[in-house]
Ligand code: ADP
C-alpha cells in the first residue's frame with residue numbers, strides 16, 4: 001500500500017481511541033467544554049447508559065455561527081494559540097480533539113447561540129471528509145451537544161461497552177466528580193427520563209459543605225476534617241476523613257489540580273504517608289482535595305484524556321501536601337485527646 005494521508009473521519013476515529021473510551025468519557029469532555037465556556041448551569045440527559053443518547057445543555061457563552069464548523073474540526077481550539085499558552089494551561093480543554101473525535105464515532109449535533117446572535121445554528125458533520133452541514137435552530141444562549149448511537153460505526157469499540165447499568169454508573173461517577181470541582185455550577189443528571197441527580201449552585205462555605213455531603217455521603221461528611229493550607233503560591237483546600245472515617249469509607253479519593261480532576265500517584269502517596277500509622281495497609285484515606293498551583297509549574301499535556309499531570313517540582317508539591325494533611329490530622333487528634341487533670 002502506498003503512503004497516504006488518512007481521510008479526516010478515520011484520523012479522528014483513531015484519535016477517538018485514546019479519548020473516548022466509553023460513554024462516561026464523552027460526558028467528561030462535553031461537561032468540561034461547558035465549564036470552559038463559563039456555564040453556570042449544565043443539564044445532562046442520558047438514555048440507555050449513554051449508548052443511545054448523551055445530551056449536554058449549557059448556558060455558557062455559545063459558539064458563533066462562523067465558528068461552528070471549526071469547533072468540529074480536529075486540532076481546532078479557542079483555548080490556546082501558542083506554546084506559551086500550552087505551558088500555562090488555565091482551561092480544562094486545549095487539545096481541540098474532543099468534538100472531532102466524538103463526532104467521528106457517533107451521530108453528533110452541535111446547536112449553539114451566542115448573546116450577539118438573534119438565532120441559533122445547528123451543525124452536523126458526516127462522511128469520510130466530515131463535511132459540516134449548518135442549519136438554523138431554536139436555542140437560548142448557550143450550547144447543546146447531542147451524541148446519538150455512540151460507536152455505531154466502530155463495532156470493535158461498541159463490543160467493549162458494558163451493560164446500561166454499568167455504563168451509567170461510570171457516568172454518574174464522572175458527574176459527581178465534576179460537581180465536586182465546581183460548587184458554583186448547577187448540575188442535573190437524567191437517565192431514561194428520570195432525574196437522578198440535581199445539585200444547585202452554591203457560594204457560601206456552609207452550603208458547600210452540605211453539597212459536598214450530598215455528593216460524598218453522610219459518612220464522609222461526619223468524619224470530614226477541613227483543610228486550608230498555604231505555602232507560597234501553593235494552596236491546598238478541601239477535606240480529609242479522620243482515620244476512623246477513612247477505615248469505614250472505601251473508594252473516596254477525589255483530587256483536583258487547578259480545578260481539573262486527577263488520579264495522581266504523587267498526591268495519593270503524600271496523603272497516604274500522612275496517615276502512615278493511623279491506617280493499616282488495607283485502608284486508603286478518604287479525601288476531597290483541591291490543589292492550586294501556578295499553571296507554569298504543572299504540565300497537563302501528559303495524556304490525551306488529561307487525567308495525569310506532571311509537577312515541575314514534584315518533591316516540593318509532595319511535601320507540601322504531606323505537611324498539610326499531617327497538620328490537620330494532628331490538630332484533630334489533639335482535640336479528641338482526653339483532658340488530663342494537672
Ligand atoms: P478543546 O476543548 O480542547 O478546545 P473540543 O474539541 O472539546 O476542544 O472543542 C473545540 C472548541 O469548540 C472549543 O475550543 C470551544 O471553542 C468550542 N466549544 C466546544 N464546546 C463548547 C461549549 N459547550 N460552549 C462553547 N464553546 C464550545
Ligand code: MG
Nearest residue numbers: 029033093098
Ligand atoms: Mg474540550
